[in-house]
Amino acid sequence: MSAPVIAAQGLTKRYGKATVVDGITFDVAKGEIFGLLGPNGAGKTTTILMMLGLTEVSGGEIRVLDHDPVRDPLAVKRRVGYLPDQVGFYDNLTAADNLAYTARLMGIPARERAKRLSDALARVRLSDVAEKRVATFSRGMRQRLGLAEIVMKGAEIAILDEPTSGLDPQATIEFLEMIEGLKREDVTVLLSSHLLDQVQRVCDRVALFQGGRIVLMGTVAELSRQVLGAGFVVEVEADAATDLVARFNAVPGVISVERAGHDRYRLTADRDVRPEAARAVVAANGALRRLSVDDPSLDAIYARFFQKQTREHEGARDAA
Amino acid sequence: MRREGSPWQGLGTVVVKELADHLSSARMRVLEMLVVLTAFAALYGAIDTIRQTTAEDPFILLKLFTVSRSPLPSLFGILGFLIPLMAIGLGFDAINGEHNRRTLSRILSQPIYRDALLAGKFLAGLATLAISLLCLWLLVVGLGIIFLGVPPGGEEIARSLVFLLITLAYAGTWLALAILLSIIFRSAATAALVALGLWLFLTLLWAMLAPLFANLIAPPDPRYVLFGLPTPATVEWEQLLMRISPNHLFGEAATSLLAPDTRSVGTIYLSQLQGAIMGSPLPLSESLAIAWPQAVALIAGVIVLFVAGYVVFQRQEVRA
Helix, strand or coil, X not given: CCCCCEEEEEEXXXXXXXXXXXXXXXXXXXXXXXXXXXXXXXXXXXXXXXXXXXXXXXXXXXXXXXXXXXXXXXXXXHHEEEECCCCCCCCCCEHHHHHHHHHHHHCCCHHHHHHHHHXXXXXXXXXXXXXXXXXXXXXXXXXXXXXXXHHHHCCCEEEXXXXXXXXXXXXXXXXXXXXXXXXXXXXXXXXXXXXXXXXXXXXXXXXXXXXXXXXXXXXXXXXXXXXXXXXXXXXEEEECCCCHHHXXXXXXXXXXXXXXXXXXXXXXXXXXXXXXXXXXXXXXXXXXXXXXXXXXXXXXXXXXXXXXXXXXXXXXXXXX | CCCCCCCXXXXXXXXXXXXXXXXXXXXXXXXHHHHHHHXXXXXXXXXXXXXXXXXXXXXXXXXXXXXXXXXXXXXHHHHHHHHHHHXXXXXXXXXXXXXXXXXXXXXXXXXXXXXXXXXXXXXXHHHHHHHHHHHHHHHHHXXXXXXXXXXXXXXXXXXXXXXXXXXXXXXXXXXXXXHHHHHHCCCHHHHHHHHHHHHHHHHHHHHHHHHHHHHHHCCCCHHHHHCCCCCHHHHXXXXXXXXXXXXXXXXXXXXXXXCCCCCCCCCCCHHHHCCCCCCCCCCHHHHHHHHHHHHHHHHHHHHHHHHHHHHHHHHCCCCC
């Protein structure tokens, strides 16, 4: 892994007495899609704003592309693209005019401007509405226009804040594909979201925010091991004369077996045990109807994590 | 800690964009129509009066600005009243408009400082006002030449141009106030209402309230009252209080420039008039000396209000 493009050390943000971001530490490597997730108000947007030098840092340190966004925000903002939550454009201007304005602010030389602008619009498939006023645009189109701005900038890091919230499923899929397109060009993507399945779909690593702290960080598989204990849940639907539970329990790697119905079984395992489970059913002369594995899902991790916490919290209260 | 990079980066771009917005906006057109139409009405009255009464006057062009015929006030009176409205119209949604359109964080994530955005908006507003005022000035001079048939003298042109500059400083004061309010109030409607309230208060009500306060602070001396004379202390207080209103400052500065026989804008004691030839015009330099404190006060007003806005804006959070 090369040197991190974003490195935060004990980053803290206080408003008066309220601590919104509380000493978070994380690194993002080049070309990675890093997800910031957590409920609204957990400190994701504040963290992003500190990376861009748009809000003051109360404590700790942050370096973006080896610049200090507090002292030298222009150097950071020249190389980092930002798509804010519910991005807005000048409604009375056309899409192309909106981008032309930011292109000038970015300091793109005049002779390159037109080409980079039309290339960027083509990338997000907005070329045919380039001359339409943004007032007529849907939410998804605005979001894509915001992405076009980042593409036009040639940003090395793209910071996307809740980019898919409020989009319809089709627009969401398209947008996520475009984010993956950025990754293919070696752009580092920082994605903040509270929509877990989307984060899971595109992110290499995630950091789970809660109350201004990062409570969990790592790949989804790592998190699931950490939180759910085991990573895989295999569901089996089968008929057999003999008791299948004992046979499943004998499969190496299976941690527990649960009967979910009279012919349905739920196996929790630390690896994918589908082949062994199938063999076990066949060996018992059973009829295998269905065999499926749940990928470790962030949803489950998330739910379990907060459940656990509440329980621990209640436990602590009961003890006291 | 010093930040790096120039605060002026992107300033030109912001100015050009805002200027284009102003000049093409419907709001600006309405305000221009309002000013031009009332100015025409005042001018018509002035020209009519001048033709009937003044046969020979070395400063006949300047009379166009100062002569009035009821029910309309003179041209400069109308400007003093309507220019704040124009300036407020240009500035009341400068910053909160960006907030509400959610464009602020997107624009500030480009490699510019907030300084450039704020200064750019102010300069664009000022340039718009300067263009409108210059057009109005050319119209007045042109119509004066056509209807009065007298070519203007060099000093007349010089005096009216200085008047134009002072008008611009006056307009700048209101523009800076409107922008300050647009930073303080998140809702554009609130900012506009507060600005309009201040405008009405300072241009209309304050002229009525200032004497009242002056009488409270320095009650009239019965010895003066006995002779039906105003008490000097009361008059001085009244003048001091009146000068809080930029409208009054503008009036004083404009009078001393447009009416060359104005010897003082304050109280005159009989002793000061010794040796003076009443009604004879002062040279331009002397008139400038009289108008100087007022002009400086107006320019200081622009700077103080702009700096106040700057300080508030720098400390403001970007996120909506």
